[in-house]
Amino acid sequence: MRRRRGFVQFAILHLLKEESMHGYQIMKELEERSNGTYSASAGTVYPALQELMEQQLIELDTSSDKKVYSINENGVKHLQNKHLEGDFWVEWKERMMWRNSEQSIQLRGAVDRWEKEFRKAMKHARGNPESVHELIAFIDDMTESLSKKSTKQGDRS
Known part of the structure:
Protein backbone atom coordinates (compact mmCIF):
# COMPACT_ATOMS: atom_id res chain seq x y z
CA MET A 1 0.00 0.00 0.00
CA ARG A 2 1.18 3.49 -0.82
CA ARG A 3 2.33 5.54 2.14
CA ARG A 4 0.48 8.82 2.45
CA ARG A 5 2.12 12.15 3.13
CA GLY A 6 -1.04 14.04 4.13
CA PHE A 7 -0.06 14.77 7.72
CA VAL A 8 3.44 15.85 6.68
CA GLN A 9 1.93 18.08 4.01
CA PHE A 10 -0.35 19.59 6.60
CA ALA A 11 2.62 20.21 8.91
CA ILE A 12 4.54 21.84 6.05
CA LEU A 13 1.62 24.17 5.37
CA HIS A 14 1.58 25.14 9.05
CA LEU A 15 5.31 25.91 8.95
CA LEU A 16 5.03 27.93 5.76
CA LYS A 17 2.14 29.89 7.24
CA GLU A 18 4.61 31.10 9.87
CA GLU A 19 7.38 31.91 7.38
CA SER A 20 8.82 30.98 3.99
CA MET A 21 11.51 28.29 4.14
CA HIS A 22 13.77 26.15 2.01
CA GLY A 23 13.56 22.36 2.13
CA TYR A 24 16.34 21.77 4.65
CA GLN A 25 14.81 24.33 7.03
CA ILE A 26 11.48 22.52 6.75
CA MET A 27 13.10 19.16 7.57
CA LYS A 28 14.90 20.60 10.60
CA GLU A 29 11.84 22.44 11.86
CA LEU A 30 9.64 19.32 11.59
CA GLU A 31 12.20 17.41 13.64
CA GLU A 32 12.41 20.19 16.23
CA ARG A 33 8.63 20.50 16.54
CA SER A 34 8.45 16.79 17.39
CA ASN A 35 11.18 17.08 20.04
CA GLY A 36 13.37 14.88 17.86
CA THR A 37 10.91 11.99 17.59
CA TYR A 38 10.48 12.60 13.85
CA SER A 39 13.45 12.73 11.54
CA ALA A 40 12.26 14.22 8.26
CA SER A 41 13.94 12.84 5.17
CA ALA A 42 14.38 14.42 1.77
CA GLY A 43 12.51 11.39 0.39
CA THR A 44 9.41 12.46 2.33
CA VAL A 45 9.64 16.25 2.40
CA TYR A 46 10.48 17.00 -1.23
CA PRO A 47 7.73 14.78 -2.71
CA ALA A 48 5.30 16.36 -0.22
CA LEU A 49 6.41 19.82 -1.36
CA GLN A 50 5.97 18.76 -4.98
CA GLU A 51 2.44 17.51 -4.27
CA LEU A 52 1.60 20.77 -2.47
CA MET A 53 2.83 22.72 -5.49
CA GLU A 54 0.77 20.52 -7.84
CA GLN A 55 -2.27 21.21 -5.63
CA GLN A 56 -1.41 24.92 -5.94
CA LEU A 57 -1.21 25.38 -2.16
CA ILE A 58 2.38 26.64 -2.09
CA GLU A 59 4.73 28.54 -4.37
CA LEU A 60 8.43 28.25 -5.10
CA ASP A 61 10.81 31.20 -5.34
CA THR A 62 13.97 30.30 -7.23
CA SER A 63 15.38 33.81 -7.45
CA SER A 64 17.91 33.24 -4.63
CA ASP A 65 20.61 30.59 -4.14
CA LYS A 66 18.12 28.23 -2.47
CA LYS A 67 14.62 27.25 -3.49
CA VAL A 68 12.32 28.96 -1.00
CA TYR A 69 8.78 27.71 -0.50
CA SER A 70 5.91 29.86 0.70
CA ILE A 71 2.24 29.27 1.33
CA ASN A 72 -0.19 31.00 -1.00
CA GLU A 73 -3.79 32.10 -0.51
CA ASN A 74 -5.10 28.65 -1.53
CA GLY A 75 -2.87 27.04 1.10
CA VAL A 76 -4.09 29.39 3.83
CA LYS A 77 -7.72 28.63 2.86
CA HIS A 78 -6.93 24.90 2.88
CA LEU A 79 -5.65 25.17 6.46
CA GLN A 80 -8.69 27.18 7.54
CA ASN A 81 -11.04 24.57 6.06
CA LYS A 82 -9.55 21.77 8.16
CA HIS A 83 -11.00 23.07 11.47
CA LEU A 84 -8.55 21.34 13.77
CA GLU A 85 -9.35 21.34 17.45
CA GLY A 86 -6.43 22.29 19.65
CA ASP A 87 -2.85 23.07 18.78
CA PHE A 88 -1.61 21.37 15.61
CA TRP A 89 1.96 21.10 16.95
CA VAL A 90 0.79 19.31 20.11
CA GLU A 91 -0.98 16.79 17.86
CA TRP A 92 2.15 16.56 15.67
CA LYS A 93 4.35 15.78 18.66
CA GLU A 94 1.92 13.20 20.07
CA ARG A 95 1.57 11.51 16.69
CA MET A 96 5.33 11.30 16.20
CA MET A 97 5.86 9.97 19.72
CA TRP A 98 3.19 7.30 19.13
CA ARG A 99 4.75 6.42 15.77
CA ASN A 100 8.02 5.54 17.52
CA SER A 101 6.43 3.64 20.39
CA GLU A 102 6.78 -0.13 20.79
CA GLN A 103 3.00 -0.54 20.50
CA SER A 104 2.89 1.31 17.19
CA ILE A 105 5.81 -0.70 15.82
CA GLN A 106 4.07 -3.95 16.80
CA LEU A 107 0.81 -2.77 15.25
CA ARG A 108 2.52 -1.82 11.97
CA GLY A 109 4.19 -5.25 11.94
CA ALA A 110 0.80 -6.91 12.33
CA VAL A 111 -0.61 -4.78 9.50
CA ASP A 112 2.35 -5.68 7.29
CA ARG A 113 1.78 -9.41 7.96
CA TRP A 114 -1.93 -8.99 7.25
CA GLU A 115 -1.22 -7.13 4.02
CA LYS A 116 1.12 -9.91 2.86
CA GLU A 117 -1.57 -12.54 3.49
CA PHE A 118 -4.22 -10.36 1.89
CA ARG A 119 -2.16 -10.08 -1.30
CA LYS A 120 -1.79 -13.88 -1.36
CA ALA A 121 -5.54 -14.29 -0.91
CA MET A 122 -6.20 -11.84 -3.75
CA GLY A 154 -14.52 7.29 20.64
CA ASP A 155 -17.23 7.12 23.30
CA ARG A 156 -14.54 6.70 25.99
CA SER A 157 -12.49 9.71 24.88
Missing part, protein backbone atom coordinates in the same frame (compact mmCIF):
# COMPACT_ATOMS: atom_id res chain seq x y z
CA LYS A 123 -3.82 -13.74 -5.99
CA HIS A 124 -5.57 -17.04 -5.22
CA ALA A 125 -9.01 -15.47 -5.75
CA ARG A 126 -8.22 -14.33 -9.30
CA GLY A 127 -10.62 -15.88 -11.77
CA ASN A 128 -12.72 -17.45 -9.02
CA PRO A 129 -15.85 -15.35 -8.43
CA GLU A 130 -16.84 -17.35 -5.34
CA SER A 131 -13.45 -16.74 -3.70
CA VAL A 132 -13.65 -13.05 -4.58
CA HIS A 133 -17.09 -12.77 -2.94
CA GLU A 134 -15.84 -14.61 0.16
CA LEU A 135 -12.84 -12.27 0.39
CA ILE A 136 -15.06 -9.21 0.00
CA ALA A 137 -17.41 -10.49 2.73
CA PHE A 138 -14.44 -11.14 5.02
CA ILE A 139 -13.10 -7.61 4.44
CA ASP A 140 -16.55 -6.09 4.96
CA ASP A 141 -16.90 -8.00 8.27
CA MET A 142 -13.46 -6.80 9.40
CA THR A 143 -14.29 -3.23 8.40
CA GLU A 144 -17.56 -3.31 10.33
CA SER A 145 -15.82 -4.78 13.37
CA LEU A 146 -13.13 -2.07 13.27
CA SER A 147 -15.79 0.60 12.85
CA LYS A 148 -17.64 -0.64 15.94
CA LYS A 149 -14.40 -0.79 17.90
CA SER A 150 -13.40 2.76 16.95
CA THR A 151 -16.91 4.01 17.79
CA LYS A 152 -16.70 2.41 21.26
CA GLN A 153 -13.24 3.91 21.81
Whole structure:
Protein backbone atom coordinates (compact mmCIF):
# COMPACT_ATOMS: atom_id res chain seq x y z
CA MET A 1 0.00 0.00 0.00
CA ARG A 2 1.18 3.49 -0.82
CA ARG A 3 2.33 5.54 2.14
CA ARG A 4 0.48 8.82 2.45
CA ARG A 5 2.12 12.15 3.13
CA GLY A 6 -1.04 14.04 4.13
CA PHE A 7 -0.06 14.77 7.72
CA VAL A 8 3.44 15.85 6.68
CA GLN A 9 1.93 18.08 4.01
CA PHE A 10 -0.35 19.59 6.60
CA ALA A 11 2.62 20.21 8.91
CA ILE A 12 4.54 21.84 6.05
CA LEU A 13 1.62 24.17 5.37
CA HIS A 14 1.58 25.14 9.05
CA LEU A 15 5.31 25.91 8.95
CA LEU A 16 5.03 27.93 5.76
CA LYS A 17 2.14 29.89 7.24
CA GLU A 18 4.61 31.10 9.87
CA GLU A 19 7.38 31.91 7.38
CA SER A 20 8.82 30.98 3.99
CA MET A 21 11.51 28.29 4.14
CA HIS A 22 13.77 26.15 2.01
CA GLY A 23 13.56 22.36 2.13
CA TYR A 24 16.34 21.77 4.65
CA GLN A 25 14.81 24.33 7.03
CA ILE A 26 11.48 22.52 6.75
CA MET A 27 13.10 19.16 7.57
CA LYS A 28 14.90 20.60 10.60
CA GLU A 29 11.84 22.44 11.86
CA LEU A 30 9.64 19.32 11.59
CA GLU A 31 12.20 17.41 13.64
CA GLU A 32 12.41 20.19 16.23
CA ARG A 33 8.63 20.50 16.54
CA SER A 34 8.45 16.79 17.39
CA ASN A 35 11.18 17.08 20.04
CA GLY A 36 13.37 14.88 17.86
CA THR A 37 10.91 11.99 17.59
CA TYR A 38 10.48 12.60 13.85
CA SER A 39 13.45 12.73 11.54
CA ALA A 40 12.26 14.22 8.26
CA SER A 41 13.94 12.84 5.17
CA ALA A 42 14.38 14.42 1.77
CA GLY A 43 12.51 11.39 0.39
CA THR A 44 9.41 12.46 2.33
CA VAL A 45 9.64 16.25 2.40
CA TYR A 46 10.48 17.00 -1.23
CA PRO A 47 7.73 14.78 -2.71
CA ALA A 48 5.30 16.36 -0.22
CA LEU A 49 6.41 19.82 -1.36
CA GLN A 50 5.97 18.76 -4.98
CA GLU A 51 2.44 17.51 -4.27
CA LEU A 52 1.60 20.77 -2.47
CA MET A 53 2.83 22.72 -5.49
CA GLU A 54 0.77 20.52 -7.84
CA GLN A 55 -2.27 21.21 -5.63
CA GLN A 56 -1.41 24.92 -5.94
CA LEU A 57 -1.21 25.38 -2.16
CA ILE A 58 2.38 26.64 -2.09
CA GLU A 59 4.73 28.54 -4.37
CA LEU A 60 8.43 28.25 -5.10
CA ASP A 61 10.81 31.20 -5.34
CA THR A 62 13.97 30.30 -7.23
CA SER A 63 15.38 33.81 -7.45
CA SER A 64 17.91 33.24 -4.63
CA ASP A 65 20.61 30.59 -4.14
CA LYS A 66 18.12 28.23 -2.47
CA LYS A 67 14.62 27.25 -3.49
CA VAL A 68 12.32 28.96 -1.00
CA TYR A 69 8.78 27.71 -0.50
CA SER A 70 5.91 29.86 0.70
CA ILE A 71 2.24 29.27 1.33
CA ASN A 72 -0.19 31.00 -1.00
CA GLU A 73 -3.79 32.10 -0.51
CA ASN A 74 -5.10 28.65 -1.53
CA GLY A 75 -2.87 27.04 1.10
CA VAL A 76 -4.09 29.39 3.83
CA LYS A 77 -7.72 28.63 2.86
CA HIS A 78 -6.93 24.90 2.88
CA LEU A 79 -5.65 25.17 6.46
CA GLN A 80 -8.69 27.18 7.54
CA ASN A 81 -11.04 24.57 6.06
CA LYS A 82 -9.55 21.77 8.16
CA HIS A 83 -11.00 23.07 11.47
CA LEU A 84 -8.55 21.34 13.77
CA GLU A 85 -9.35 21.34 17.45
CA GLY A 86 -6.43 22.29 19.65
CA ASP A 87 -2.85 23.07 18.78
CA PHE A 88 -1.61 21.37 15.61
CA TRP A 89 1.96 21.10 16.95
CA VAL A 90 0.79 19.31 20.11
CA GLU A 91 -0.98 16.79 17.86
CA TRP A 92 2.15 16.56 15.67
CA LYS A 93 4.35 15.78 18.66
CA GLU A 94 1.92 13.20 20.07
CA ARG A 95 1.57 11.51 16.69
CA MET A 96 5.33 11.30 16.20
CA MET A 97 5.86 9.97 19.72
CA TRP A 98 3.19 7.30 19.13
CA ARG A 99 4.75 6.42 15.77
CA ASN A 100 8.02 5.54 17.52
CA SER A 101 6.43 3.64 20.39
CA GLU A 102 6.78 -0.13 20.79
CA GLN A 103 3.00 -0.54 20.50
CA SER A 104 2.89 1.31 17.19
CA ILE A 105 5.81 -0.70 15.82
CA GLN A 106 4.07 -3.95 16.80
CA LEU A 107 0.81 -2.77 15.25
CA ARG A 108 2.52 -1.82 11.97
CA GLY A 109 4.19 -5.25 11.94
CA ALA A 110 0.80 -6.91 12.33
CA VAL A 111 -0.61 -4.78 9.50
CA ASP A 112 2.35 -5.68 7.29
CA ARG A 113 1.78 -9.41 7.96
CA TRP A 114 -1.93 -8.99 7.25
CA GLU A 115 -1.22 -7.13 4.02
CA LYS A 116 1.12 -9.91 2.86
CA GLU A 117 -1.57 -12.54 3.49
CA PHE A 118 -4.22 -10.36 1.89
CA ARG A 119 -2.16 -10.08 -1.30
CA LYS A 120 -1.79 -13.88 -1.36
CA ALA A 121 -5.54 -14.29 -0.91
CA MET A 122 -6.20 -11.84 -3.75
CA LYS A 123 -3.82 -13.74 -5.99
CA HIS A 124 -5.57 -17.04 -5.22
CA ALA A 125 -9.01 -15.47 -5.75
CA ARG A 126 -8.22 -14.33 -9.30
CA GLY A 127 -10.62 -15.88 -11.77
CA ASN A 128 -12.72 -17.45 -9.02
CA PRO A 129 -15.85 -15.35 -8.43
CA GLU A 130 -16.84 -17.35 -5.34
CA SER A 131 -13.45 -16.74 -3.70
CA VAL A 132 -13.65 -13.05 -4.58
CA HIS A 133 -17.09 -12.77 -2.94
CA GLU A 134 -15.84 -14.61 0.16
CA LEU A 135 -12.84 -12.27 0.39
CA ILE A 136 -15.06 -9.21 0.00
CA ALA A 137 -17.41 -10.49 2.73
CA PHE A 138 -14.44 -11.14 5.02
CA ILE A 139 -13.10 -7.61 4.44
CA ASP A 140 -16.55 -6.09 4.96
CA ASP A 141 -16.90 -8.00 8.27
CA MET A 142 -13.46 -6.80 9.40
CA THR A 143 -14.29 -3.23 8.40
CA GLU A 144 -17.56 -3.31 10.33
CA SER A 145 -15.82 -4.78 13.37
CA LEU A 146 -13.13 -2.07 13.27
CA SER A 147 -15.79 0.60 12.85
CA LYS A 148 -17.64 -0.64 15.94
CA LYS A 149 -14.40 -0.79 17.90
CA SER A 150 -13.40 2.76 16.95
CA THR A 151 -16.91 4.01 17.79
CA LYS A 152 -16.70 2.41 21.26
CA GLN A 153 -13.24 3.91 21.81
CA GLY A 154 -14.52 7.29 20.64
CA ASP A 155 -17.23 7.12 23.30
CA ARG A 156 -14.54 6.70 25.99
CA SER A 157 -12.49 9.71 24.88
